[in-house]
Amino acid sequence: MASGYEDKIMSPSVWHPRDTTEAWTFKKLLDSDAIYVAGGTLLRTQWESGLAAVPKHLIDLSSIPGLTGIEKKEDSLAIGALTTLGQCRKDPDVLQHSPLLVEAVRSIAASSVRNLATIGGNIVSRVGDSLPVFIVCQAEFEWNTGLSPMTEDASEWVERLQVQLPKASHLLTRVHLPLFRETDLVPKRFGAFHKVGRREAFTPSLVTVAINGGMKPDGKIADIRIAVGGGQTIPHRLVAVEKILKGQIPNRELLGEAYHAVMNGYRPKSDPFATDDYRKKTAANLIITEIWKTYSEWADGGREPDGAY
Amino acid sequence: MINKSLAERRSDKELECEINGQPMSLEVPPTRRLLAILRDDLQLTGTKVSCEIGRCGACMVLVDGRPVNSCLTMAYQCQGKKITTIEGIGQDEVDPIQQCFLEEGGYQCGYCTPGMIVSVKALLDDNRDPGIEDIEEALSGNLCRCTGYGGIVRSVHKAVQLRRNSS
Numbered sequence: 001m002a003s004g005y006e007d008k009i010m011s012p013s014v015w016h017p018r019d020t021t022e023a024w025t026f027k028k029l030l031d032s033d034a035i036y037v038a039g040g041t042l043l044r045t046q047w048e049s050g051l052a053a054v055p056k057h058l059i060d061l062s063s064i065p066g067l068t069g070i071e072k073k074e075d076s077l078a079i080g081a082l083t084t085l086g087q088c089r090k091d092p093d094v095l096q097h098s099p100l101l102v103e104a105v106r107s108i109a110a111s112s113v114r115n116l117a118t119i120g121g122n123i124v125s126r127v128g129d130s131l132p133v134f135i136v137c138q139a140e141f142e143w144n145t146g147l148s149p150m151t152e153d154a155s156e157w158v159e160r161l162q163v164q165l166p167k168a169s170h171l172l173t174r175v176h177l178p179l180f181r182e183t184d185l186v187p188k189r190f191g192a193f194h195k196v197g198r199r200e201a202f203t204p205s206l207v208t209v210a211i212n213g214g215m216k217p218d219g220k221i222a223d224i225r226i227a228v229g230g231g232q233t234i235p236h237r238l239v240a241v242e243k244i245l246k247g248q249i250p251n252r253e254l255l256g257e258a259y260h261a262v263m264n265g266y267r268p269k270s271d272p273f274a275t276d277d278y279r280k281k282t283a284a285n286l287i288i289t290e291i292w293k294t295y296s297e298w299a300d301g302g303r304e305p306d307g308a309y
Numbered sequence: 310m311i312n313k314s315l316a317e318r319r320s321d322k323e324l325e326c327e328i329n330g331q332p333m334s335l336e337v338p339p340t341r342r343l344l345a346i347l348r349d350d351l352q353l354t355g356t357k358v359s360c361e362i363g364r365c366g367a368c369m370v371l372v373d374g375r376p377v378n379s380c381l382t383m384a385y386q387c388q389g390k391k392i393t394t395i396e397g398i399g400q401d402e403v404d405p406i407q408q409c410f411l412e413e414g415g416y417q418c419g420y421c422t423p424g425m426i427v428s429v430k431a432l433l434d435d436n437r438d439p440g441i442e443d444i445e446e447a448l449s450g451n452l453c454r455c456t457g458y459g460g461i462v463r464s465v466h467k468a469v470q471l472r473r474n475s476s
């Protein structure tokens with residue numbers, strides 16, 4: 001496959017911009033003949049499988065200084081889009097403050113792929129396994145759009161993706177990941193990330209679920225966000241399920257209602273390996289189990305006060 | 310139009326890097342895969358080739374000490390980097406990790422072994438006392454078609470023990 005002959009006939013030019021504006025300029029000038037490349041791991045898969053043609057020009061984002069690294073701010077982590085998944089996986093601040101992101105990153109490919117693959121590439125792929133976590137944690141994506149920097153809430157961005165493709169010239173520069181703390185009003189925070197697939201790290205998942213919530217002192221759910229994706233499904237929030245749960249103490253009836261809302265609200269893409277019904281049931285079981293587990297732990301000893309379980 | 314200043318930002322075909330401790334200057338297209346450079350251009354065939362899409366780990370090498378799949382890595386991504394292949398591990402004598410694979414039956418046909426050794430080297434250089442979870446995570450990108458994982462894990466445990474004893 002990788003013979004010298006092939007290299008000669010299809011070797012694209014590689015451009016190394018010095019800053020994001022220069023990268024954007026290359027993209028504008030070379031247009032559809034050029035593509036941004038971060039780690040190149042997803043692109044390589046697409047080229048090798050024939051899903052996408054090798055373009056004439058590659059715009060190497062790794063040459064731009066300042067797009068890597070993780071900075072801890074007062075209430076958030078600022079993650080450079082070119083930070084590798086491997087760096088995220090081992091970063092002390094991510095390990096300490098965002099177990100959900102650690103879990104998601106750990107589930108993506110193997111560590112050798114993660115040493116090349118970037119968080120930005122995972123997000124812009126639109127189906128990356130880190131996306132559900134960014135959605136439920138209310139992350140903000142910072143873009144260079146050529147004019148002025150633009151910041152957009154992760155869930156708004158994915159909502160827009162359901163109807164329109166992202167602008168190919170928009171360059172993701174940074175992710176702002178808010179940190180959630182336990183307070184007197186919300187003394188318990190809970191979260192979960194699940195990826196269900198045939199193999200842990202290699203095949204696209206069938207279902208990916210992320211949950212981020214908080215519980216009040218009386219056991220009522222103070223706030224909750226749930227996102228589902230998996231395979232080629234662009235992840236999305238389950239707003240109706242969140243509404244059912246918010247302000248309530250989980251019990252059998254409530255969770256039954258939430259289960260049906262997951263079945264109705266999740267819009268997975270089916271493929272020859274798994275039907276959408278199978279994916280919906282999997283997601284519903286994961287989400288309901290997780291909420292019940294959290295509540296049971298809180299309620300001490302796994303018993304519900306009204307004795308329903 | 311790409312002006313003169315932008316035109317300077319184009320990769321040339323000169324790849325300057327270090328391979329197994331030797332400085333190299335290679336004339337290759339910037340998108341040529343490291344796997345092809347190693348095996349076809351430099352005849353370093355200890356690095357194996359199988360899936361070519363990052364899934365099997367046969368082509369594993371170290372780039373600045375970190376394991377990467379050479380089938381996913383392009384020449385320009387190696388500019389100025391230090392690359393270590395299986396030939397560079399145990400260059401003068403058998404590496405203790407290799408010795409452990411020999412003693413514990415960590416291979417059958419041996420095709421996955423160079424990639425496995427490279428991954429284990431990266432793991433032990435990074436973490437002197439890995440537990441089973443660390444070992445499984447570090448080797449999750451290395452497939453063995455002979456499925457001799459029991460022997461492989463035994464070999465890694467022995468290598469860990471050896472490091473522990475020597476430090």
Ligand SMILES: Cc1cc2nc3c(=O)[nH]c(=O)nc-3n(C[C@H](O)[C@H](O)[C@H](O)COP(=O)(O)OP(=O)(O)OC[C@H]3O[C@@H](n4cnc5c(N)ncnc54)[C@H](O)[C@@H]3O)c2cc1C
Nearest residue numbers: 038039040041042043109117118120121122128129172363
């Ligand atoms: C063996 C293997 C296993 C994999 N397993 C998983 C998995 O389990 N889960 C998963 O989610 N993914 C998986 N992937 C896919 C891929 O590795 C990840 O999504 C990775 O994070 C992509 O990052 P990258 O830097 O390599 O992106 P690239 O391949 O460089 O780019 C991906 C896309 O994003 C665009 N892009 C990249 N960065 C930016 C930016 N900053 N701004 C604008 N556009 C940008 C590119 O133009 C391209 O369209 C796997 C890939 C391989 C090879």
Ligand code: FES
Nearest residue numbers: 359360361366380
């Ligand atoms: S040949 Fe590179 S991972 Fe399989």
Ligand code: FES
Nearest residue numbers: 417419453454455
């Ligand atoms: S020993 Fe044969 S592939 Fe692993």
